[in-house]
Amino acid sequence: MIRGSVPRLRRTLVVLGTALATVAATLAVATTPVAAAGSPDDYSGSDLWLRYVPVSDAKLLRDYRRTVTAIVVENADADRVHRHTADLTMAPGSTEKLVETTLGAARDELVRGLGGMLGQPTPVTTAGAGTVRDGSVVVGTPASSPLVRRAVSARDLAAVGDEGYLVRSVSRGRARFTVIAGNSDLGALYGTFAFLRLMQTQKPVDHLRIADSPKIKHRLLNNWETERLYAGNNASGLGGLNGESGAIFNFAATGASAGRNLPVILDRYIVMARALASLGINGITINNVNADNAYLTSARIAQEAALADALRPYGIRLGLSIRYTAPTDSRFAPDTLTNSQLDPYGTEFRGWWTRRAQQVQSAIPDFMGFTVKANSEGQPGPQDFGYDHGDGANGIAAAVAPLGMTVHWRTFVYNAEVDNDRLKRAYLEFGPIDDEVQPDGTRGRFADNVFLQTKNGPLDFQAREPIHPMFGRMENTNQALELQVTQEYTGQNWMLTYLGPMYEEVLKTDTYATDENGKLLRERLVGNIVDGSAQHHPDTAIVGVANLGNADNLTGHHFSQANLFAFGRQAWNWTLDSTDIATDWVRMTWSNDRRVVDTIRTMMMGSWEALVSYQTPLGIGHQFAEGAHYRPDPADWAGRDDWSPVYYNKADSAGLGFDRSPTGSNLAAQYFPRLQRRYGDIDSVPENLLMWFHHVPWGHRMDSGRPFWDELVYRYQMGVQYVTWMRETWETLRTDIDARRFGEVRAKLAVHEADAPTGGTPR
Numbered sequence: 001m002i003r004g005s006v007p008r009l010r011r012t013l014v015v016l017g018t019a020l021a022t023v024a025a026t027l028a029v030a031t032t033p034v035a036a037a038g039s040p041d042d043y044s045g046s047d048l049w050l051r052y053v054p055v056s057d058a059k060l061l062r063d064y065r066r067t068v069t070a071i072v073v074e075n076a077d078a079d080r081v082h083r084h085t086a087d088l089t090m091a092p093g094s095t096e097k098l099v100e101t102t103l104g105a106a107r108d109e110l111v112r113g114l115g116g117m118l119g120q121p122t123p124v125t126t127a128g129a130g131t132v133r134d135g136s137v138v139v140g141t142p143a144s145s146p147l148v149r150r151a152v153s154a155r156d157l158a159a160v161g162d163e164g165y166l167v168r169s170v171s172r173g174r175a176r177f178t179v180i181a182g183n184s185d186l187g188a189l190y191g192t193f194a195f196l197r198l199m200q201t202q203k204p205v206d207h208l209r210i211a212d213s214p215k216i217k218h219r220l221l222n223n224w225e226t227e228r229l230y231a232g233n234n235a236s237g238l239g240g241l242n243g244e245s246g247a248i249f250n251f252a253a254t255g256a257s258a259g260r261n262l263p264v265i266l267d268r269y270i271v272m273a274r275a276l277a278s279l280g281i282n283g284i285t286i287n288n289v290n291a292d293n294a295y296l297t298s299a300r301i302a303q304e305a306a307l308a309d310a311l312r313p314y315g316i317r318l319g320l321s322i323r324y325t326a327p328t329d330s331r332f333a334p335d336t337l338t339n340s341q342l343d344p345y346g347t348e349f350r351g352w353w354t355r356r357a358q359q360v361q362s363a364i365p366d367f368m369g370f371t372v373k374a375n376s377e378g379q380p381g382p383q384d385f386g387y388d389h390g391d392g393a394n395g396i397a398a399a400v401a402p403l404g405m406t407v408h409w410r411t412f413v414y415n416a417e418v419d420n421d422r423l424k425r426a427y428l429e430f431g432p433i434d435d436e437v438q439p440d441g442t443r444g445r446f447a448d449n450v451f452l453q454t455k456n457g458p459l460d461f462q463a464r465e466p467i468h469p470m471f472g473r474m475e476n477t478n479q480a481l482e483l484q485v486t487q488e489y490t491g492q493n494w495m496l497t498y499l500g501p502m503y504e505e506v507l508k509t510d511t512y513a514t515d516e517n518g519k520l521l522r523e524r525l526v527g528n529i530v531d532g533s534a535q536h537h538p539d540t541a542i543v544g545v546a547n548l549g550n551a552d553n554l555t556g557h558h559f560s561q562a563n564l565f566a567f568g569r570q571a572w573n574w575t576l577d578s579t580d581i582a583t584d585w586v587r588m589t590w591s592n593d594r595r596v597v598d599t600i601r602t603m604m605m606g607s608w609e610a611l612v613s614y615q616t617p618l619g620i621g622h623q624f625a626e627g628a629h630y631r632p633d634p635a636d637w638a639g640r641d642d643w644s645p646v647y648y649n650k651a652d653s654a655g656l657g658f659d660r661s662p663t664g665s666n667l668a669a670q671y672f673p674r675l676q677r678r679y680g681d682i683d684s685v686p687e688n689l690l691m692w693f694h695h696v697p698w699g700h701r702m703d704s705g706r707p708f709w710d711e712l713v714y715r716y717q718m719g720v721q722y723v724t725w726m727r728e729t730w731e732t733l734r735t736d737i738d739a740r741r742f743g744e745v746r747a748k749l750a751v752h753e754a755d756a757p758t759g760g761t762p763r
């Protein structure tokens with residue numbers, strides 16, 4: 001590589017002029033002072049988007065108070081969820097409380113939400129002799145509530161399935177009331193949150209006729225914050241306070257927090273549960289995929305059972321990440337295996353996993369199953385013992401299938417022996433197993449209760465990647481899409497980066513998938529593959545690698561809350577528009593004032609593209625200094641090729657970028673023909689993926705007319721200046737936002753601005 005190119009590249013990050021200042025200036029919004037949005041100045045952000053401040057529009061408040069006067073949840077306490085832990089309790093001094101039924105959670109949320117927004121208590125009433133009082137909000141299922149049964153037809157309700165809901169304004173005689181109905185208690189809870197969201201975002205609620213249901217069945221989080229801890233609550237953002245680790249869940253806190261370990265339930269677990277239910281997220285795998293076997297020990301299982309108990313009324317099930325070789329861990333003695341017994345077809349191996357899963361299930365009856373990172377980044381797997389991923393995944397899957405559990409087997413593997421191009425390796429390993437003809441004549445070896453969990457792109461959660469070539473290519477296997485919510489490569493807890501548009505880009509990318517005769521499928525966007533509509537998969541899943549920690553605002557950066565919100569909304573309905581989602585989030589989190597909403601939404605909507613521009617523009621991947629994944633270091637060789645910026649940028653005297661066209665590694669050939677052609681040709685590849693697929697000559701002419709080098713410089717500068725604009729624009733909101741949150745975001749934006757052009761000091 002030509003050494004001169006990289007310093008030149010790096011210099012552009014810092015020395016460019018101010019030609020775009022005018023853009024920033026024209027985008028800046030004029031200031032007119034308005035009343036603050038209704039939170040006390042020391043508000044920490046701890047309620048996420050469930051803040052329920054008084055409705056600021058006086059007319060709307062009057063309308064709401066007229067339309068909503070009572071809460072009716074018949075038999076709310078009848079259907080108690082399972083509770084394993086006899087003496088489950090909240091920590092002393094808690095403000096949240098434990099609920100025992102899902103309908104109770106719905107009722108309590110209405111009491112809290114309506115009370116807050118209407119500025120007066122809304123009574124919980126019973127329906128006397130089947131009559132409904134004018135202004136009631138009636139919640140339930142046909143089974144729980146005679147009123148619901150009468151108000152909505154069975155046919156209409158059947159159409160929304162197990163977890164969907166109807167929200168309707170109904171007139172009966174002289175009474176007008178609202179019905180929130182589900183086929184299950186959980187559906188009714190989801191409908192309740194949807195109703196509250198309408199009011200939080202100041203929409204009319206007097207003529208409702210809403211039917212909604214999720215497109216994807218398992219809408220999950222993998223909570224990784226047991227490792228990188230961007231949401232940890234201490235000064236440097238890298239850990240906890242008072243003996244906590246910085247993770248959201250306390251299993252082994254020490255010192256002042258020793259009494260706050262599970263089974264004790266903390267407020268933040270309940271806030272999380274309510275917030276996740278408000279989005280329709282229905283499962284969380286609580287530990288990092290670089291898994292610690294401690295989570296399978298009896299002591300931990302008892303703690304996990306308490307957590308599961310607390311979350312259960314909100315429809316959130318627990319899962320665990322496990323290590324393939326857990327059976328050999330002496331912590332499970334005397335029930336341990338030797339390496340030679342780790343045969344995935346053997347009864348010892350399967351028996352061990354069945355026993356362990358049974359133990360978990362006896363404490364957590366609705367336990368989801370296991371997530372496995374195998375033969376990846378030092379995690380052990382079947383290949384260490386002479387078997388492939390299909391053998392390993394199916395071995396554990398067979399062990400847990402009788403218990404109704406699933407295995408999420410991650411496809412994030414990049415064994416260097418498979419191919420010189422890291423990006424080709426996963427499909428080369430998994431594709432043939434999916435294609436394999438089975439003894440019964442069907443194709444695909446992976447068991448029905450295995451999901452292959454695949455990151456959105458073929459590298460590793462970079463700010464922008466093309467879609468993973470496996471989407472649509474694994475016709476015979478259940479596939480789960482894994483998106484990163486925690487901002488490992490997108491600014492961590494320092495940068496304001498709204499990822500809704502990134503998720504939207506991924507989900508709405510056309511795979512151009514074809515059927516076995518080479519005919520284009522009719523529905524073939526990534527979202528169609530994931531929701532099963534493209535290839536008729538009955539079981540479907542989407543997973544967000546989440547960002548929850550013990551920070552007061554739960555995510556470290558106030559704006560990281562938006563990424564969790566967006567992920568959840570898109571997991572429920574991937575066709576949603578990320579701008580609309582941002583609007584909802586701003587209204588629910590900051591203010592309903594039009595100018596505030598427009599200003600913050602505008603900041604958010606450009607923030608991801610700005611990050612891409614100042615960090616990895618035009619499709620260049622992974623230019624980060626080793627380890628931290630925050631600061632760029634394009635000249636670095638990190639000890640192995642596929643962790644190294646130089647391997648990805650291939651900078652030399654001819655140009656920049658990784659040739660993955662037919663003249664290079666030909667990753668392009670792993671895509672369906674239409675994309676293969678598009679990506680394989682430097683003239684048709686989208687410019688935002690240019691260097692992903694091509695070694696681009698320095699003088700290559702771009703669509704803008706600029707030479708490649710100049711375009712690169714332009715993009716870097718655009719990104720950097722956008723951050724300055726965001727910092728300046730936030731200042732215009734000083735009088736609109738409560739002081740603590742305003743100041744915390746302001747401080748983060750100052751760091752963001754300093755770090756965008758240079759990467760700042762290593763963080």
Ligand code: GCW
Pocket residue numbers: 224288289290373377412460461488
């Ligand atoms: O991006 C990489 C991260 C690892 C992570 C890995 C994975 C949890 O740097 O921290 O491991 O991806 O997805 O397994």
